[in-house]
Amino acid sequence: MNERIVVGAALYDDGRLLAARRSAPPELAGGWELPGGKVEPGERCEDALVRELREELGVEAEVVERVPGEWPLAKGYVLRVWTARLRSGDPEPLQDHDELRWLAPDQVWSVEWLAADVPAVTAALAVARAAR
Numbered sequence: 001m002n003e004r005i006v007v008g009a010a011l012y013d014d015g016r017l018l019a020a021r022r023s024a025p026p027e028l029a030g031g032w033e034l035p036g037g038k039v040e041p042g043e044r045c046e047d048a049l050v051r052e053l054r055e056e057l058g059v060e061a062e063v064v065e066r067v068p069g070e071w072p073l074a075k076g077y078v079l080r081v082w083t084a085r086l087r088s089g090d091p092e093p094l095q096d097h098d099e100l101r102w103l104a105p106d107q108v109w110s111v112e113w114l115a116a117d118v119p120a121v122t123a124a125l126a127v128a129r130a131a132r
């Protein structure tokens, strides 16, 4: 029952978190988010996440852990987040984004996250911190 789920990755490499700046649609462009996208009918959330990271960033990633919580987005969608680690590739903004930034722990709040992502990023940081 993956009705209207958007999956997002708190993608880590070397202790840094990847933030992606949206290039569309106009109401979200310029805002920073966790890379990801919509789950397709019948698709597992974790599989959707790996697929989206491949499509959007050109990387292979490994899903690590669900971040507890669910955050409402527009149009009845909800955001679910997993921590993930980079397995191979160097992320590039191939789709949906025009800039990527690796954020060290003291830089996480230096970008303008989309509103829905502020609680999601806060929760993801708590999970990542606990895992260390």
Ligand SMILES: Nc1nc2c([nH]c(=O)n2[C@H]2C[C@H](O)[C@@H](COP(=O)(O)OP(=O)(O)OP(=O)(O)O)O2)c(=O)[nH]1
Residues within 6 Å of the ligand: 006, 007, 008, 028, 033, 034, 035, 036, 037, 038, 039, 052, 073, 074, 077, 079, 096, 114, 116, 117
């Ligand atoms: N991926 C992602 N989307 C987010 C986040 N925060 C947030 O408000 N959104 C919104 C933006 C979009 O309206 C929607 C996700 O759509 P998307 O465009 O990334 O999904 P998709 O890659 O499957 O694209 P499409 O099928 O619509 O072309 O959720 C976030 O952290 N990650």
